[in-house]
Amino acid sequence: MTEAASCTPTARRAPERSDDGIRWRQLWELLGILTISQLKARYRRSFLGFLWSLIVPLFQIVVIGFVFQGLLQHNIPNYTIQFLVALLPWTFFNDTVLGSCPTYLRFRDVVKKIYFPRWSLPISIVTSSLVHFLLSMVILFAVFLIIPVDFDPIFLFLIPLTLIEIVMLSGLALGFSVLHTYYQDVEYALGALIRMFFFVTPVMYPTSEIPEGYRYVFLFNPMATICEGFRGVLLRQELPLPEHLTVATVFSIICLVVGIVIYRRMSPQLPEVL
Template sequence: MLEALKEIWIYRQLLYDLTARELKIRYRRSFLGFLWSLITPLYQIVIMTIVVKYIWQHSEPNYSIKFLCALVPWAFFQTSVTGACAIILKYRQMVKRIWMPSQMLPLAVVGSNLVHFLLSMLILFGVFLVVPVVFHVSFLFLIVLTGILLLMVSGLAMLFAALHTAYQDTEYIITNLVQVFYFLTPVMYPASWVKNPAWRYWYLFNPMAAVCEGFRGVLMRHEVPLPGLVMPGQVVLPEHLLVAAVFALVCFAAGLWYFALQRWQFPEIV
């Protein structure tokens, strides 16, 4: 397992190449390709805004922006975790014939989605120039949240990639589980819609809930979930963040461990 960790550093050039490769496929070598990939989140937001504002007639101020703040980290999570499942099989021509540190394949999926995530954050900040959101020093805390998210996503990507290579219904199960968590996580609604304060407190121990609402809290309300910085009425608290951070570490260690345990048999079973 430690060897697999060391290889990530030794073969970083390979990780870079594979990531670039995944991005090229995704954007089809053009900037227009990047714009095309924004269509899905765009229509999600437009439809939900229409539903919330005009059908439910809910008076949530700045609903679209609040959705967008949480959708950006969620999309990174979702595309990485589901996209990593089949990656070993996609590279079977290589995996079967040459020894490679194959943990780089799911990590390259994460890497390409990370680039997409960072570009999306730029777009988000662009939107902030025209809507009533104030840039604030607390935005620096997004780096910590992104770190937690990256660690969690990398671990899960390695775990599910190894599982899917051995058991080919993994992708199907994961896709559905992620969909379930989409509704259990404050992405298309803010956590304040969980009206009961006690329920909301426990609800935010879902690590992705802490991350997504954490993004929204920093961007919309300048809330930083660190001891000593908690504001009255703050949604995400330091204990939620701590649980998310520990969960992310466990995910990474478990993913790396399981992948290292399984990968020697990939050339025989792909």
């Protein structure tokens, strides 16, 4: 049996059924075990381990910072730190969406042989990516102590921004993990779409660099609200515009509802498909 099978102590043999009979405490324990398993699997046989999740974005920051400020002479104040602040929620989004796609294929032996709440597998991708995100935020605040940046109570608004992203990612993970099991082109299509989505999300640039007549377009991009929200809260002590925040919240709830609907309709056949 695979490592994943040993990480489901609450599992029992039975067909897929409602999870109502399983206590919430057991569900949290299962989710915690799966999250730890995902974190261990991600860096198995890696010498640097978690440091890779910092090295890659730092290298990206150095390269893009050199191109924008060194070669193109873009005079964006504190460009490197502006990029870093927006890159962290984006990396959380990117890692979760792409990481959730092959979840059921990787755990096929467990899904086919053992009953347990199968939604916990894609959600464990969300929680493991959240752990990386929170650790990266600790590093960011350590950088703020060096710069220095004045800490402000408005920083607490990062919590609702993060919750909005978690809700959105939970829905996307539930939906895409099941869809990819049926149609394995989903992962490749998502990879291409996310690369394009990166450039229309204000990660490499603040929205102040966008011509004012086009800024309304970003109202319909929830990741633009989240990334720019992080930048505004941490660097300018400004809250996101209420209309942007409302659209992002509604979009996140829609993602969650659609993801749950897709999961409920398609997950009962997972053992046969796998």
